Amino acid sequence: MKITTLVIKLTIIINVTLITFTIAQPTNIRCCHGSTIANNRLYIGGGTIGPEDNETVYTDDFFSLDLTVQFNTSSPFNMPYKVHPNIIVKSDANTLVYAIDNEGGSIYFFGGFRNPQNSEGNGIYRYSLNIMYIYNATEKFLHISPNLAPYQIYYYATAMLKTGVIAYIGGGKAPNKLYNIPMNEILTYDTYLSKWDIKYASGIIPEPRQGHSASIGNIYLTYLHQMVVFLCNGDENAKESNGSYPSFAVLEFTNDKFVWSTPDLIGLPSKFRIFHTSHVFGDYLIITFGRNKTQHRVNTIDLIDISNKSAYKFVTNFIPPGAPPPSPPPSPPPSPSPSSSINIIIASVLGSVGGLIVIGFTFFLIRRCRYRNVIPTPSG
Incomplete structure (x- = not known):
């Protein structure tokens, strides 16, 4: 019920539009969608579907992936998806990101597009790019933070730390999105003090990027996966098909300091993703859908086993927390020794x-x- 109420409220707040949407299925190729984990299910909704040369085919489907059962990601048609047809999520591609505080009482909105009017004269409303909007889920009202962000950003990644601070990582600066924000420059918003700040990370700094994702894990680890950057010098020749290095990085937050590291990732698949979403659940980083370097949308899910900090690796089998591991195959009988053969x-x-x-x-x-x-x- 809480998820349904939350989605309906987000729909009312975010969308005032008469765009025509199409109903899709979990196995459709998609990118630029939204997702969240609740009650041991990964909920996914909205986004852009269809051929890569068409950016106006939006979907109003809403479905979930059961994270209490084992599954294999080799085929998208054998995943434990469940479609929720009674919840309408209508959202075109945008960079609007929201975070919920630890008590679940407030939802924070920052960034996104403000598109021009369509042919019917109806505006597609998005929030201003440097204003923090806060929705009080308990009292059911929306108010605006009096403090503006230092600058406007697009295509960034965000993570809510357990300290009540929202970290905005990477992305491009307004107005043309072509100026990449250095990855050591972390824009933060303190939800308790309603205060913006810029912190600088140390360590092995990844290349700047846009269209990436961030997921919070244990001991304040933020996992960044499969990111991309517009390689440009502020001109009009930015290309989306260039990947940033490394594709996987870890940002550790301890003692109010950010430190980057670039651990090895075993079994990196050839399928590159941007405009995807990712979430940490148990020992896995779950990466859903997105678009590859040739702008082809995908309908698959990748899993990264993060249980061993010294050996992150891609896997295809998902084993939910608490489930017994799969039985090992029977070992072959021992080979007889030469003396045994003679005897x-x-x-x-x-x-x-x-x-x-x-x-x-x-x-x-x-x-x-x-x-x-x-x-x-x-x-x-």
Whole structure:
């Protein structure tokens, strides 16, 4: 019920539009969607679907992935999806990101597009790009933070830290989105003090990027996966098909300081993703849908096992927390040693000889008994 209410409220707040949407299915290719985890389910809704050359096919579907059962990501058609047809989520591609505080009482909106009017004269409303909007879910009212952000950003990633601070990572600056924000420059918003700040991270700084995702994990680890950047110098020749290095990085937040690291990622798939979403659940980083470097949308899910900090790796089997691990395959019988082989050969020979002797002796006794019982007859 809470998820339904939340989605309906977000729909009312975000969308005042008469755009024509199409109903899709979980297995459709898509990008630029929204997602969240609640009650052991990954809820996914909206986004852009259809051919990569058409950016105006939006979907109003809403479905979830069951995270209490085991599944394999090799085929999108065998995933434990459930469609929720009674919840309408209508949203075209945008960078609007919201975060919920630890108590679940406030929802924070920042960024996004303000599109021009359509042919019917109806505006597609998005929030201003440097104003923080706060929706009080308990009292059911929306108010605006009096403090403006230092600058306007697009295509960033965000994570709500357990300290009540929202971290905005990467992205491009307004007005043309072509100026990439350095990855060591972390824009933060303190939800308790209603205060913006800029913090600078140390460590191995990743290349700047847009269209990436961030997911919060244990000990304030933010996992960034499969990111992309407009490689440009502020001109009109930015290209989306260039990937940033590395594609996977970890941002650790301890003692009010951010530190970047770039651990190895084993089994990196060839499928590159941008405009996707990602979430940490149990020992997995779950990456859903998105678009690859050639702007082709995908309908698959990637899993990264993050249980071992020294060996992050891609996997295809999802095992929910608390479930027994799959049984290992039976081990083959041990190979016999050379001495054992010789002993087996000798025993086989002796056994064969002994068997022949027993058979011959038995045959001899049978013949002897047979001739002993024969009564001789007189000749002539």
